[in-house]
Amino acid sequence: MSKIKYYYDSETLSYRKVERKKRHVFFRFIGFLAASMLFGLLFFFIINQYVESPALVDAKAENEFMKLEVEKANEQINNLAQVIAEVEERDNTIYRIYFDAAPISDEQRMAGFGGVNRYKDLEGFNTSERVIQLKKDIDQLKKRVAIQSQSLDEIAELAKDKEKLLASIPAIQPVRNQDLTRMASGYGYRTDPFNKTRKFHYGMDFTAPRGTPVYATGDGVVTRADANSSGYGNHIRIDHGFGYISLYAHLNAKNPYNVRVGQKVKRGDIIGYVGSTGRSQAPHLHYEVSKDGERINPINFYYGNLSPEEFNELLKKSQQENISLD
Structure with missing residues (x-):
């Protein structure tokens, strides 16, 4: 039950009952509601600015982990590419020459992939550029390995018929x-x-x-x-x-x-x-x-x-x- 409020009327020198008008009550309610909403929005903004949610913390940690893994993968790809390059060099300058096989050109070994966009599904994300480049490097490496594998298969077939050639080529110094x-x-x-x-x-x-x-x-x-x-x-x-x-x-x-x-x-x-x-x-x-x-x-x-x-x-x-x- 709400309390009855009085005010002192100086004209009649007596206390009079405060009459509450409905519109005053309505406006007070609207003012209180607006202030509450403003305070809530301000509180939410401050929380979001300075206090990270568990989901955001997990997302940031996962993103950092992915960055480190991508860097490691890039390093491994570079190391593998160097090893394959050395094998390719020996293949062209030693193996294929010894067996009278034409060397494989750099253009053929390093050719890209034409036609449709193979990486369209990876577009539209914050890390798309890095992930797409990593995928391209892996695909390029796979292609070079496939070409080198085919070349070594060819050399192995030639070697079956040329063991005698290898023994016959004058391949040592005549004086120690x-x-x-x-x-x-x-x-x-x-x-x-x-x-x-x-x-x-x-x-x-x-x-x-x-x-x-x-x-x-x-x-x-x-x-x-x-x-x-x-x-x-x-x-x-x-x-x-x-x-x-x-x-x-x-x-x-x-x-x-x-x-x-x-x-x-x-x-x-x-x-x-x-x-x-x-x-x-x-x-x-x-x-x-x-x-x-x-x-x-x-x-x-x-x-x-x-x-x-x-x-x-x-x-x-x-x-x-x-x-x-x-």
């Missing part, structure tokens, strides 16, 4: 590093030791003491072991098949040969001994490789018994334009 005095001269233009003119040197000269063993650089058949070729002195020629022939010149005058014509030899067999016969300035081995009748640089074949460091050192020495020994 520990027996060398030095690598005197390489393939290319050099100064002739006799007439001092500049002429093309078609082999490599390995300086070593007389009697140092000379090794067959690949499997094959001895086709010559004589001194009947101008300038070479005592020399040996081995036919390796597949168009490859190796020549070993200026062999020792005494006991120059450890093989005979028609004999089959294996890579690493001792076939003769270093000397200085024929057109030679000092004891050394002059070594040549021919492919299909054309003399080529022997240094391209020393993958069988040299470490990368030894090969690089030999390459530097062979490129020096100095005086040859024959």
